[in-house]
Amino acid sequence: MKRVFVCRLGILLKALNMFRGEIFAYPLFLQKELHAATNAHFYCTDIACRYWPYLEKVAISMPELGSLLQMSPFLSVMHAKAHSTKCEIVWSGRPLDGAGTTAGEEVEMMNSYLSRCALTTKYMTKSAGNDMPTVHAIGWNLWKQISLHLSLSSRYIKTVRRTEMANKKLEDLCSELGCPENRVLEWVRDVRLWATDDSIHTSCSSQHALQHSIERFLVCIRKKQVCIITLTATRFIICGERN
Structure with missing residues (x-):
């Protein structure tokens, strides 16, 4: 089993082999390596609500990892639907500046692609079984880089359309309720305060x-x-x- 980190464009950045199953130490190591190599401001994971308290505890005992708390976490769109309402409101990436249109399912796409190796690597030796996913990962990154101009232009068009639709919905909501836009924003803040107040x-x-x-x-x-x-x-x- 492998744990991977990809960027919002789906390009594989870091990966490791897991020997103990799903534990928080693996994403912590990848986050530390990613933070040292890039200037990332946020990260997305399907367990952000559970991983963040763990990271805060680790940062207390290991102060050298305190810089990792500067990265803002949020839940992926699909996994947030399965969480509670309060959890989805608090850990959603929609209000996060620079990450509003990030689906957060890029890792699942990468895992789906690498899962094709599972039918063949189980019949290989250990060394060849490690090399095969690496070759596939290199091919995945090459394909993503070749089609980067298409994905960027498509994502830009979708983002512009979603922004226009969101602005139109906000105007319709304000006209329907007969209230200014700042009042709706106050309601949004009240909802987030309700979600964070225990x-x-x-x-x-x-x-x-x-x-x-x-x-x-x-x-x-x-x-x-x-x-x-x-x-x-x-x-x-x-x-x-x-x-």
């Missing part, structure tokens, strides 16, 4: 805590309902186009 269970009475718990579950259910409706409509459109 003192409600200790400072409030049991009745208020139960009320807030019910409200939190209601938000989760409605969010899941919207996701299911959107996914069903998308599948229906795709099937209709194929037919």
Whole structure:
């Protein structure tokens, strides 16, 4: 098994062999190597909400790793859907400057490509089994570099369109509710404050805590309902186009 780090364009930067399964020490080592070689400002992982407290504890006992706390973590888009509502709000990369349109699933694409070697490397010797994924990784980076101009132009067009759509939705929401844009931004800050505030269970009475718990579950259910409706409509459109 391998742990890899890729950039937002899908180019493989660092990789290592895992001998103990999924432990936090592996991404910590890769992050340290990446931070020393590049000037990265953020990183994306599907366990950002669990990895960040671990990194804070390690930085206390090992001060030389304190510089890693300057990198902002966030959850990948697909994995954030499986987390709780508060976790998705706090660790989402959408409000992070410079990472708003990063899906965070580039590592999964790389792993899907390298998984083709699994059918052949298990019949090889240990040395050849290590060399085969390396050759495939070099070929993957070469293919990404050759098609870099196409991916950059395509991503730029998609980002511009998404920005225009988001601005249009914000204007429609402001006109529908009859409130200025700064009021909507205040609501966004209130939601993020609600997601980060865990003192409600200790400072409030049991009745208020139960009320807030019910409200939190209601938000989760409605969010899941919207996701299911959107996914069903998308599948229906795709099937209709194929037919």
